[in-house]
Amino acid sequence: MEQRAHNGTGLAFMKMHGLGNDFVVIDARTGSDPVTPALARALGDRHRGVGFDQLAVIKPAEGADFTLDFWNSDGTRAGACGNATRCVSDWMMTQLGKDAVSLITTRGRLSAVRRADGLVSVNMGAPILDWQSVPLAREVSVEHLPIEGDPVAVGMGNPHCVFFVENAETIPVESIGPKIEHDSLFPERTNVEFASLMGPDHLRMRVWERGTGITLACGSGTCATAVAAHLRGLTGRKVLVDVDGGQLEIDWRDDGVWMTGPTMMVFEGVLSDTFLAAL
Numbered sequence: 001m002e003q004r005a006h007n008g009t010g011l012a013f014m015k016m017h018g019l020g021n022d023f024v025v026i027d028a029r030t031g032s033d034p035v036t037p038a039l040a041r042a043l044g045d046r047h048r049g050v051g052f053d054q055l056a057v058i059k060p061a062e063g064a065d066f067t068l069d070f071w072n073s074d075g076t077r078a079g080a081c082g083n084a085t086r087c088v089s090d091w092m093m094t095q096l097g098k099d100a101v102s103l104i105t106t107r108g109r110l111s112a113v114r115r116a117d118g119l120v121s122v123n124m125g126a127p128i129l130d131w132q133s134v135p136l137a138r139e140v141s142v143e144h145l146p147i148e149g150d151p152v153a154v155g156m157g158n159p160h161c162v163f164f165v166e167n168a169e170t171i172p173v174e175s176i177g178p179k180i181e182h183d184s185l186f187p188e189r190t191n192v193e194f195a196s197l198m199g200p201d202h203l204r205m206r207v208w209e210r211g212t213g214i215t216l217a218c219g220s221g222t223c224a225t226a227v228a229a230h231l232r233g234l235t236g237r238k239v240l241v242d243v244d245g246g247q248l249e250i251d252w253r254d255d256g257v258w259m260t261g262p263t264m265m266v267f268e269g270v271l272s273d274t275f276l277a278a279l
């Protein structure tokens with residue numbers, strides 16, 4: 001069997017969620033990274049595992065408080081996960097006795113702070129708006145993709161395809177989402193958002209996540225939607241976004257896109273050796 005950081009004592013994990021976007025979190029700051037695609041898939045199975053939208057792995061970092069890796073429930077990697085970043089940052093702030101932390105993800109150094117009202121804000125970095133880096137398969141305008149419905153492409157460390165629609169509630173996300181996820185314009189597939197304007201600087205958004213499917217919230221998708229809405233002249237740079245699981249505040253500042261919302265630690269547990277041995 002492949003080497004894994006368990007030796008007859010199981011593998012500790014935490015279950016957290018941000019607005020119902022749920023995560024299993026493994027703290028691998030000491031010892032080796034135990035996660036393989038097979039473990040991610042088994043753990044992500046809501047019947048035979050624990051179930052999650054994303055798996056987040058905390059690892060040591062140089063020049064930051066920690067590194068964070070993300071996996072989807074289909075065993076693929078995600079370059080960004082805003083809600084997990086908020087949840088894990090909150091937990092790490094408590095662990096380290098700080099009100100602010102820095103972390104490394106595949107897109108570089110991010111930062112998070114706990115606000116006086118208890119909500120956690122994460123700077124998700126600047127949006128990626130050049131077609132090669134989203135990435136798109138060929139040179140097109142990211143603000144008007146050649147896809148029916150005229151969506152916008154935004155990278156937040158992961159690709160997003162944002163559609164503005166009259167009423168997001170009536171969109172069959174479960175059938176359109178996977179088609180767009182696999183559109184040939186997106187060589188690494190894409191997350192798919194459907195958004196409608198609710199009022200001044202107020203959006204409603206529903207999401208189909210790459211590698212996971214419909215989720216109750218998507219932090220990076222909410223950031224991408226807010227950026228796209230501003231680019232389209234629909235909103236200012238600071239908006240409230242209603243997702244199925246609640247509301248996020250997005251503020252596209254000069255230093256990056258800040259996302260603010262709640263976090264929840266659900267429980268701590270231990271994966272059994274029997275479960276791990278069956279992988």
Ligand SMILES: N[C@H](CCC[C@H](N)C(=O)O)C(=O)O
Binds near residue numbers: 021081191218220221
């Ligand atoms: N739920 C996450 C995004 C997951 C994106 C993932 N599905 C991908 O493959 O990029 C969030 O809060 O930002």
